[in-house]
Amino acid sequence: MPSASYEPLTPLSFLERTAKVMPNEIAVIEKDKSWTWADFFNRVNRLSNGLKGLGISNGDHVAIISRNFSPMLEAHYGIPMTGAAIVAINYRLSADEVSTIVNLSEAKVLLVDMGVADRIDKEKLPNVEHYILINNGVISYQEAPKANIEGMDYETLLEHASDEYKRLHLDDENTPIAIDYTSGTTGMPKGCIYSHRSVYLHVLANVIEHKVDAYSVNLWTLPMFHCNGWCWTWTTTATGATNVCMPTPDAKEISTLIQQHNVTHMAGAPIVFHRLSRYMNENSISSFPNKLIIDVAAAPPPKGMLLDMEKRGGVIHHAYGLTETYGPFTICEWQPAWDSLSEVERINLKMRQGVPDITAGYVRVVNENDEDVPADGETVGEIIMRGNDVIQGYYKSPEETAKAFKNGWFYSGDGGVMHPGGYIEVKDRFKDVIITGGENVISVEVENILYEHPAVYEAVCYGKPDEEWGELVKALVHLKPGHEVTERELIVFCKSRLSNYKCPKEIDFGEIPRTSAGKVQKYKLRQQS
């Protein structure tokens, strides 16, 4: 095959193209600053050349811990452009957890947003050769915590580096571009290996499924460290869409930025939009200024949130995936014929996590003998996937890789059903199925009932170990401000709507503990109970 006919797939090609094609369109907005694609490309080239000057090259790893700021976006290009892989770390983890990840990843250079520098304990990071400190324009968002690290200032690194673009030569498009550590609910963090090829394909799927183009404005409600922002860190670049950065997804700031920048896209866990909905209600903000596409995943969205967002001009794109699938793998692919259904029918369909997106691959729901469960929308099995949107394995963890990858499929550990028509619906993490008196209770089913009560703001159900029942159904409920309801009243409410055995036997009241990705930390609740 002539060499003219084959180019390795890499999302870096999107930046080169967009920087050339529309250099003067706005790439990034952050508070009162903005950068064009030409500016952004210039800064990325400087970052890449600066890192090369520090000895970074093919096969190296460079870690970054940062909130959603422009340097975090730049790092998604500047680091891979050297041939290294980016390790974007959750800044909400403890210093110990961060140390574990940095050490497992063997990163030689660590970039640190000084606003979260207290997560870095230099003493525990023997392999880090250089620290790069992101100070500029960042600290103003919050007071910088005390930190025990020293290093070169990020802006100074860029200033002293060349802005010459050197296209990365990839021998193999399956080369790692990122290593993403799962924000572990249990056990040691596992490093998911993302490839240039698969990110490229995932980006094209994002563009197509979410209708991203040069006019799009994406508000960063999703943490960029989380599956590299479900690959949106590379998606906006593909079409020259604008990124609006915000450090953390505060409901008031989301609402303000949507109005200010005519935001067209945002992504995140349901809880982010649930809170946005509450904020808008409380402040009598009725609607979004544009049609606003909301890419929701990470947890099944409450119906109320879906309805509320759509009422305001939002269009929920409901997706599902894991860190092992570059973020979302399936999407509730909307069918034109569904437009004419009733609101109830439409919302019920939208609650499904759907089908593999256009480039993802294949999904099945299987029983313990690896047989497909009947497509009846009722029989729960394990969701398994294969395709280009599945990682190559865990970094230097052959045993963990072997456990999750069997017979040519990746085993998600998530429980779901297959509906007639081939759409999946996630029922629960398997470990979150409550087995009480020999009966399986799907906690989301109980939670949905609790959400129907007018006083309930958030609710989770989990299994509390119990001598008699094995587990008993327990709930933690967070009430709306100014509302009151007793444990007894809520249990009666459930009993009027659910089989007795599914109803909570005990209910606590209080805040719901969540991971930074918005997933409820049920293991914490179980431990406490």
Place this chain on the structure above:
Amino acid sequence: MPSASYEPLTPLSFLERTAKVMPNEIAVIEKDKSWTWADFFNRVNRLSNGLKGLGISNGDHVAIISRNFSPMLEAHYGIPMTGAAIVAINYRLSADEVSTIVNLSEAKVLLVDMGVADRIDKEKLPNVEHYILINNGVISYQEAPKANIEGMDYETLLEHASDEYKRLHLDDENTPIAIDYTSGTTGMPKGCIYSHRSVYLHVLANVIEHKVDAYSVNLWTLPMFHCNGWCWTWTTTATGATNVCMPTPDAKEISTLIQQHNVTHMAGAPIVFHRLSRYMNENSISSFPNKLIIDVAAAPPPKGMLLDMEKRGGVIHHAYGLTETYGPFTICEWQPAWDSLSEVERINLKMRQGVPDITAGYVRVVNENDEDVPADGETVGEIIMRGNDVIQGYYKSPEETAKAFKNGWFYSGDGGVMHPGGYIEVKDRFKDVIITGGENVISVEVENILYEHPAVYEAVCYGKPDEEWGELVKALVHLKPGHEVTERELIVFCKSRLSNYKCPKEIDFGEIPRTSAGKVQKYKLRQQS
């Protein structure tokens, strides 16, 4: 790498997905018939299994000669699903030309639309083992010509075959999916080898650049044999868009079908839409029922057509490519900032053929020493390309392949300029540059002036061999009905607008000869002159 993490790229995966995800949406409309994606998938599986029954398998070639009917679309899946490559042949060629292509391609099976069966001369096709005759619902469009072939009826083949889907197992995504013979302007036809991988990527680019989704309705104004309809034969399937078939692009029928089916997309050479514009004017049809995206390539579009289509609600997407680049390679990528320019400025920008589309690769304009010409919008050089959207070479033609592929680039043979900002503009096929008295005249420049005259319907310029001048500028002009203008008057008109040496010295009046792809056959004019 675990086998769960890699799937060879193939457009066949789009059909499997769409048939499963939206089986009840409409896939194909043809006259008063329509097929859902479930129907279409069923028919494709039957075709594939029927061909396997005839001995077709991996590495074989199956040819088809057909107008734009449903079986032609089905063949784009049914043939590759056996592991064979499809050879879609231009039905406007002579029987001798068709024989040459069928023999060069080594096709074992030939599918024939009986409406164009007079292009088939059985005596000259010693290698064809089976003929499959497409009769059903087709002949009604026109009287079937006499044919000397016998074979199995297409519908009978399908009826007797199993509808079981067997996913193609590809060892290598670079496996050929199609061989497209260039509708040669000179010399022997060359067979462009299309791969599964590159078609997949080209399809995703089509979806993104032309905003195709499940609501889209594509009218087949472009012949499906022409670069497999610029890969639109596989594009509509990717998102579950509807195909509206029409045998040939008749202006009246186009206009009727657009209104009848709320068409959102169509593609083709400028002449098709130029004629549509005339038809709509003559019949006082002011606008399209929807926003209608028109993918125009194959020749530089006249400004008047661009303006007229946009006035009616059309949005011209101006693209450029060759059979060697799966159809369009570049596109005039529209920049949001251009929206605020004046109409004249916008149309001038839209006349450019643009930049490589999102998955195509790289383009340059080089001089005879392979150096980039200055990006001044004036210096003409040869357009060269590289990337996944470039063919792997010509089938069994190592010499032709070596001629066109050099130093890692494909040499298009087309002349163009590079504008500041990186957009290319095609000036002419190199062989169509007129060299008169030592000066180069770009024929499209002269043609554009002729088009400004109110009496001119179509115009082409070419070089007529001349002892004194080397070549002299000659034009062929097709006048609008009811209009009159003399040769003298037109030459004076040109002289008032162009340098003397560029103006035609001779003008003939009459119909413009074109290839079936809409390209003007200037070599015929030169031969006649």
